[in-house]
Amino acid sequence: MAGHSHSQHPASTGGAAKPNTKLIWRTFWILFFITALEFLIAFTMPSGWLRVSIFVIMTLVKAFYIVGEFMHLKGEVKTLIWSIVLPLVFVIWLIIALLLEGDSILQVR
Known part of the structure; x- marks a missing residue:
């Protein structure tokens, strides 16, 4: 070589x-x-x-x-960021809704 x-x-x-x-x-x-x-x-x-x-x-x-x-x-591109943020927003909304609903059930009893 x-x-x-x-x-x-x-x-x-x-x-x-x-x-x-x-x-x-x-x-x-x-x-x-x-x-x-x-x-x-x-x-x-x-x-x-x-x-x-x-x-x-x-x-x-x-x-x-x-x-x-x-x-x-x-x-990163905005699409990737939104694909992470948007489900997180819905999960947070779900947790808040469940906490408020659970609290209202306890208030009725």
Whole structure:
């Protein structure tokens, strides 16, 4: 194999990819800020539907951010995102409907 030389195949650097620490810290601080805001609301707001609604919204925001960052769905096509989000909305609606129906049955007795 005289015609086969090393100059035809470029050598790889062999180094590991540089970690994207800026993105990791940005994700940490965003999630930390939302969680700190949740704790602030938990200890300062009186119990009620407004507080629960704020918690649900903030939890959904954190969930979507985590899914976008850690499951790498942030750059995916909108159809894939909607195929995940739409069933989730219906499942949440079902849980709320079942809780309200269950509560109304208990109120009648």
